[in-house]
Amino acid sequence: MISVADLLIDKQLPGNYFAVDTYVRGDLEMGLIENRQGDRLIALPETLIQAIYAGLEKETGQASRLVLFNCGRWWGKNFYARFREQLTDYYKISPADMAMVEFLQALQQCWIAHGWGKIDLDHTHQQRGFLVVKICNSPFARLAPQNQQTSCHLEAGILSAFFSQLTGRELHCLQTTCESMGSDGNRFVLGLQKRLEPAEAMVAISDHDSIMQRLYQ
Amino acid sequence: MHPQIEEIFDDAGSRYLKIEELRLVAQYASSVPERMATYRGLRDCELDVMQWVADQLQTEMPQEPETKLERSITNALLMLRHCGLAMLLNQDSIVKERFLNWVQPTVEVYGTQAIDARLYQLLNQRLDQALGKQMILLSPILLMAQNALLPQKVESANGVAIGW
Numbered sequence: 345m346i347s348v349a350d351l352l353i354d355k356q357l358p359g360n361y362f363a364v365d366t367y368v369r370g371d372l373e374m375g376l377i378e379n380r381q382g383d384r385l386i387a388l389p390e391t392l393i394q395a396i397y398a399g400l401e402k403e404t405g406q407a408s409r410l411v412l413f414n415c416g417r418w419w420g421k422n423f424y425a426r427f428r429e430q431l432t433d434y435y436k437i438s439p440a441d442m443a444m445v446e447f448l449q450a451l452q453q454c455w456i457a458h459g460w461g462k463i464d465l466d467h468t469h470q471q472r473g474f475l476v477v478k479i480c481n482s483p484f485a486r487l488a489p490q491n492q493q494t495s496c497h498l499e500a501g502i503l504s505a506f507f508s509q510l511t512g513r514e515l516h517c518l519q520t521t522c523e524s525m526g527s528d529g530n531r532f533v534l535g536l537q538k539r540l541e542p543a544e545a546m547v548a549i550s551d552h553d554s555i556m557q558r559l560y561q
Numbered sequence: 562m563h564p565q566i567e568e569i570f571d572d573a574g575s576r577y578l579k580i581e582e583l584r585l586v587a588q589y590a591s592s593v594p595e596r597m598a599t600y601r602g603l604r605d606c607e608l609d610v611m612q613w614v615a616d617q618l619q620t621e622m623p624q625e626p627e628t629k630l631e632r633s634i635t636n637a638l639l640m641l642r643h644c645g646l647a648m649l650l651n652q653d654s655i656v657k658e659r660f661l662n663w664v665q666p667t668v669e670v671y672g673t674q675a676i677d678a679r680l681y682q683l684l685n686q687r688l689d690q691a692l693g694k695q696m697i698l699l700s701p702i703l704l705m706a707q708n709a710l711l712p713q714k715v716e717s718a719n720g721v722a723i724g725w
Contacts, residue, residue: 360663
């Protein structure tokens with residue numbers, strides 16, 4: 345027989361850890377914004393993000409994309425460590441062992457709580473070794489220079505490091521659509537670097553579906 | 562606190578509250594003792610009510626795996642606690658942001674709708690017996706949560722659909 349008392353033994357029922365009203369807290373007088381684990385958060389003014397884009401472009405030109413990607417890699421590695429720690433502490437299970445639906449839920453809610461937009465995973469291409477991630481309402485795309493290039497290099501770096509840590513394989517990340525180019529969302533393809541290479545040059549001239557078809561060849 | 566009441570206090574520096582705003586505050590303040598009594602009642606009967614529901618479910622649905630039943634019961638406990646808090650603070654966004662956002666997508670994936678539908682009927686019936694008139698405060702938010710999770714409408718045990 346099911347014992348409800350046993351189900352309540354841990355006292356903590358696993359709800360939405362990343363609910364915004366409980367996740368973000370702080371003491372403004374002390375100059376602190378923290379998450380519910382006590383890790384410090386920082387609020388970025390929009391002008392600072394725009395200034396980072398403009399400053400990098402001016403100082404490093406084309407290399408600014410690589411700089412942002414590598415910053416994202418560093419950020420993503422630490423983000424994964426925190427995410428794993430939070431999930432393991434609260435849900436008593438590591439992200440790698442979670443059911444996919446719960447993992448995705450946690451990731452989506454975490455993304456929203458940090459103000460990074462709505463993230464979704466598309467597993468359609470998983471059998472072929474690719475994972476497609478779509479992010480909508482990204483502040484990093486909205487504040488990027490609006491031109492004919494994808495601009496979420498920071499997020500591409502984050503996703504690359506995050507999913508590399510999660511899967512234990514070194515994954516690269518290629519952005520195929522961008523809100524800064526008028527698309528309905530930012531699509532990223534994750535896979536092994538040598539398998540993504542053939543599509544790198546197509547990003548500026550092809551749509552997402554054509555790039556996926558090319559990757560299948 | 563209810564967002565409408567919270568907003569009232571935003572403008573404290575420029576004026577005193579209008580009559581209708583004060584009425585809103587008074588309405589909430591006068592309902593607090595009843596809300597607290599209902600919250601305490603819910604807290605105290607939670608275990609007995611849910612154990613009865615769990616026993617009934619296992620008897621009625623012996624074909625369902627225990628892990629699936631446990632998942633539904635755990636989600637129902639989570640729902641009760643969030644609805645209780647939302648009722649106490651008169652803030653239904655708590656249920657949406659902290660409970661529905663989390664549980665809604667998993668219900669479909671794990672296919673527990675049939676169990677949940679029967680669970681909610683049993684739960685509402687038992688809560689009506691345990692809390693009596695106190696259900697007036699809890700019922701609307703509980704039905705809102707249950708209806709959000711199930712395609713078919715859930716009604717309160719006495720058949721009266723309370724407007725939300």
